[in-house]
Amino acid sequence: MTIPGSFLDDLVSRVDITDVVGSYVRLTKRSGSSMLGLCPFHSEKTPSFSVNADKQIYHCFGCGKGGGVINFIMEIENLQFRDAVEILAKRAGVTVPDSGVSDELMGKRQRMLTLNRDAAKHFHEMLSSPLGQTARDYLAMRGMSKAFITKFGIGAAPDSWSLLMDAMIRKGYSRQELLEAGLARSSRKEGGAYDLFRNRLMFPVIDVRGHVIGFSGRILGDGEPKYLNSPDTLVFSKSRNLFALNLAKKTKAGMLILVEGNIDVVALHQAGFDSAVASLGTALTAEQARLMARYTEMSVIAFDSDEAGKRAALRAIPLLEKTGMAVKLVDMGVSKDPDEFLKKQGADAFKILLQRSENHISYKLMSVRNNYDLSTDEGRIGYISAATAVLSELESKPEREVYGGRVAKETGVSPESIQMEIAKKFKSRKTRARKDFEKKVTRPREAFQQTDRQQREANVVSAVAEEGVIRCLARDPMLISIAQDMGFSHTEFTSTFLAETYEKLTKRILESRDTRASLLLSEFDAAGAARLTNILEKPEALPYSEQSIREYISKIRSEKFRSVVPDSHMLLEIKKFREQNGLS
Numbered sequence: 001m002t003i004p005g006s007f008l009d010d011l012v013s014r015v016d017i018t019d020v021v022g023s024y025v026r027l028t029k030r031s032g033s034s035m036l037g038l039c040p041f042h043s044e045k046t047p048s049f050s051v052n053a054d055k056q057i058y059h060c061f062g063c064g065k066g067g068g069v070i071n072f073i074m075e076i077e078n079l080q081f082r083d084a085v086e087i088l089a090k091r092a093g094v095t096v097p098d099s100g101v102s103d104e105l106m107g108k109r110q111r112m113l114t115l116n117r118d119a120a121k122h123f124h125e126m127l128s129s130p131l132g133q134t135a136r137d138y139l140a141m142r143g144m145s146k147a148f149i150t151k152f153g154i155g156a157a158p159d160s161w162s163l164l165m166d167a168m169i170r171k172g173y174s175r176q177e178l179l180e181a182g183l184a185r186s187s188r189k190e191g192g193a194y195d196l197f198r199n200r201l202m203f204p205v206i207d208v209r210g211h212v213i214g215f216s217g218r219i220l221g222d223g224e225p226k227y228l229n230s231p232d233t234l235v236f237s238k239s240r241n242l243f244a245l246n247l248a249k250k251t252k253a254g255m256l257i258l259v260e261g262n263i264d265v266v267a268l269h270q271a272g273f274d275s276a277v278a279s280l281g282t283a284l285t286a287e288q289a290r291l292m293a294r295y296t297e298m299s300v301i302a303f304d305s306d307e308a309g310k311r312a313a314l315r316a317i318p319l320l321e322k323t324g325m326a327v328k329l330v331d332m333g334v335s336k337d338p339d340e341f342l343k344k345q346g347a348d349a350f351k352i353l354l355q356r357s358e359n360h361i362s363y364k365l366m367s368v369r370n371n372y373d374l375s376t377d378e379g380r381i382g383y384i385s386a387a388t389a390v391l392s393e394l395e396s397k398p399e400r401e402v403y404g405g406r407v408a409k410e411t412g413v414s415p416e417s418i419q420m421e422i423a424k425k426f427k428s429r430k431t432r433a434r435k436d437f438e439k440k441v442t443r444p445r446e447a448f449q450q451t452d453r454q455q456r457e458a459n460v461v462s463a464v465a466e467e468g469v470i471r472c473l474a475r476d477p478m479l480i481s482i483a484q485d486m487g488f489s490h491t492e493f494t495s496t497f498l499a500e501t502y503e504k505l506t507k508r509i510l511e512s513r514d515t516r517a518s519l520l521l522s523e524f525d526a527a528g529a530a531r532l533t534n535i536l537e538k539p540e541a542l543p544y545s546e547q548s549i550r551e552y553i554s555k556i557r558s559e560k561f562r563s564v565v566p567d568s569h570m571l572l573e574i575k576k577f578r579e580q581n582g583l584s
Contacts, residue, residue: 003085007097008070009519011085014092017056017069017518024076024294026324027051040076041065043286043322046433056518059533066533068521075526076290078240080109112181112235115173116204116212119183122167123155123202123215131158134220135201142263143343148270152203152244157217159199182214182230200228203262205236205280206246216243216262216280227262229281239285242292243278244269251275255298257354258284258316259338260309264302267339271347273354276302276338284316293323300357301329304337314367317360328357361403364390369410380411388418392425400426459494465555466498467535470505472549474517474536477509479549488553492560501532 018035021027027035028047039049039060048062059066065075073084082096089096126132127149135156139149157164165184169175175193178184184193200217207213214230230236244265248256253275259265261278268276275296279288292299299320303309313329320327330353335341342350358366368386373379387407394400404422408415469488472479483506490506493499504523508515517536521529 003082004097005513005523008085008522009514011088011092011094012056012069012519012522013514014094015069015088016053017058017072018051018053020069020088020091021051021058021072024290025049038322038324039063039065040290043319045322056516057521057533057536059537064534065526065530066537067524067526067529068518070522071524071526071529078237081525083109109234111177112233113211113213115168115177115181115183116214116235118171118173119164119168119181119215120153120155120202120204120212122164123157123197123204124153125155126158126163127154127156131160131163132156134199138201138220142267142339143270144266145270148266151247151269152266153206153212154266155202155204157195157197157200157202161194161198164195164197165193180233182233182236196230197228199223203243205230205241205243207241208246208249210246211235213241214238214280218262225281227281238280240287240291241280242288243280245277245291245295248275248277249295254296255300255354256292256296257300257302257338258292258320259302260304260312261337261339264338267342268350271342271350273347273350283312284319286319286322289316289319289323289325292320293325296325298326298328300354301327301360302332302338305332305334306336309337310367314364317364321360327360329360329363330354330357361390361394361399365403365407374411380413383407384411384413384418384421388421388425391422392429459559462494462556462559463498465552465559466493466495466502467538468552469549469556470498470501470535471538472552473502473505473509474515474520477515479546480506480509482546482549483553486550486553488556492553492556494556494559497528497531501528501535 018027021037022035025037025040027037029035033052033054035051035053036047037049037051038044038047039062041060042063042065044062049058049060051058057066057068058072067075069088070081070084073079073087074081077084077087079087086096127135132155139154144154162184165175165178168178168183175184179186179193183196185196186193197215197217199220201220203216203218204212205214205216214233214236216230217228219226219228229238232238243262247269251274253273255275257268257273257276259268259276259278265276265278268274277292279285289299301313301316301320303313303316317327317329332338332341332353335344338350341353365387368390369383371386372383374383384407388404391400391403391407394403400422401419404418405415407413408418411418469483473483490499490502493502505515505520508520513519517533521532524532
């Protein structure tokens, strides 16, 4: 449903962006009204993500993301516009009004969620039917109780060509809807389709709001892939969701246990460890790490104990660490995964394992050491180089000294030598980080130029002037009278985006609506909001005055004649135009 602009303006004014962003990102005071933190939209070690409390906008000097509070919720939660507004409205204690105009995209999204819910019911019913015997036998073999099968909504997809599709079509869904939801695939036969999930144990993926957004299916018997996940759809993204987070978010354990497989998650919950979650068939992503950090300050990695699991753990550590979480790892010894460990040694033993979980630094050093033969000089030198590089990443000097002492003892080299090597690499890393920070934050013009190059404008000179007009009006709406007196309109813009922005901005001014950036940005999608934030935050060479906007408009008009080769008649027109506008 379309939301009245007046309501959106009021909502944005009610919600403090620093409070909203601060619930996702650890912010620290920088100067004035700005707060800094690590960008939640890309991986970085030096904070370049700025939140301006006065302007109520955010901007990352690194990746270029930016916008107002609605844009932030849309980006961080991967939501459509209305869903983001609903979240903020709930936070502000107000109700979102409707104008009665249907929103096609919103309706399509809700329809897909309803289809997924009905598909989950179908799979769960199939588990109890004669066609679900293979799946029931497998669950019994894995020791899954009926209570937890129900709690996780586990179901079965029998080895049938179109059982789900036929059932959903009988419920009134179309073949196209099944294809778009990732529940069916097109066949080579014209107009044909078949079930995506066949001969699989089915796990519905439920988001933190309780919606069934997708599925993860484990093969029953031999076959590849072992786990098949729903493709990305209007409501589902593998990289932005975690299996069982809807349950684990309620834990009182003070940690989230990250495992590799859905079966491991269910086994841990059944054994009393209700904080277990799993990624969805992919290596842990930065988005998933940030999602975990919203619910806990400690993560414990319990990946499979084979080499692939160890490599995956090493890749996950920095992603989790960058969110500010404490990171620990468990060593399950000869057991290949948490499920096997629980079956062999029980829940009490796993509890002890969690209590004795290793600091991620120890785990990294152990992994590095396994690559070198310390009985040789070459091996010791290689280990020292790799280990000191690992330790130079630590911000805490006591930690660097303690773990450096361990490396010294392992290699037979003096602690002083190890500390000198760590200090040298630490200083080098800090120098690189400082230079990178200065380039991004203290030299914003360069950062903006990098972003601007991504926007291929037909006339760069005119586009610069067009941006200037927008900045002038955003800072001083009264300057609209100058533009009107000069007969200036959006049709004179060379940039489509800037023309649309000018239209929206002037409409607000003429309707006597607030032109604050935070309110204007709510009218743009993520990409548009980021670009407009970059434009509004650019340093301005000219003062915001009547003369400034006149010069910008004159530059736009003079540039329109540069892209054509004029004939004699046109030369006269150009001369007349220049005389009328006081141009040389």
